[in-house]
Amino acid sequence: MNLDVKGRIAMPKKYRSDILGDTDGKMVVTIDTDALCLLMYPLHEWERIESKLQELPSFNPAARRIQRLLIGHATEVDMDTQGRILLPSLLRDHAKLKKNIMLIGQGNKFEMWDQVTWDAERENWLKEGVSSVDNKDELPGMLDELSV
Numbered sequence: 594m595n596l597d598v599k600g601r602i603a604m605p606k607k608y609r610s611d612i613l614g615d616t617d618g619k620m621v622v623t624i625d626t627d628a629l630c631l632l633m634y635p636l637h638e639w640e641r642i643e644s645k646l647q648e649l650p651s652f653n654p655a656a657r658r659i660q661r662l663l664i665g666h667a668t669e670v671d672m673d674t675q676g677r678i679l680l681p682s683l684l685r686d687h688a689k690l691k692k693n694i695m696l697i698g699q700g701n702k703f704e705m706w707d708q709v710t711w712d713a714e715r716e717n718w719l720k721e722g723v724s725s726v727d728n729k730d731e732l733p734g735m736l737d738e739l740s741v
Contacts, residue, residue: 594694600685601677602694602705609676618672622680622705624687626662628714631680631688631705638701639667680705 596602604612612618612635621639623632634642646664649656666687670678680690693708706714 594696596680596685596690596692596694597677599679600682601679602696604672604676604678605696606676609672612672620670620672620678621667622670622678622684623663623667624684625704626659628704629688629707629710631684631690633670633678633703633705634701636669643667 594602594605612620616635616637619636621634621636623634623639625632643664646660649660651657651660666684668681668684670680672678688705688707689710690705690707691709695704695706695708695711697704697706697711
């Protein structure tokens, strides 16, 4: 998909009716704290996440950092009648979005990546595989039962 000169992306047609039906076209875009991409949530999903973020202890430096970054950058956006969403320049700059954008579905949200960045990261992830993660990135125990 392409980012136009005004900073808009056109949502793929297969998602438009769901976004309009579920959220009346209202989405929330924020930064990812671990990667150069943006996260885009339907408004109702974001409200649930924001509530959980606000429950984190504000005196914990790591929790406070996450609150500042995710909530502080969260911007409500509306899909127009042509299925376009205007991405604020601050967020576009953070993710280094240029013309070609990858929209990656992640269940309850989308990730938006500059295509060059996505291609490089994807290639690294495929090379590394799951078995090469170090202890700090250990998979949660709940994944032990997951069969794909």
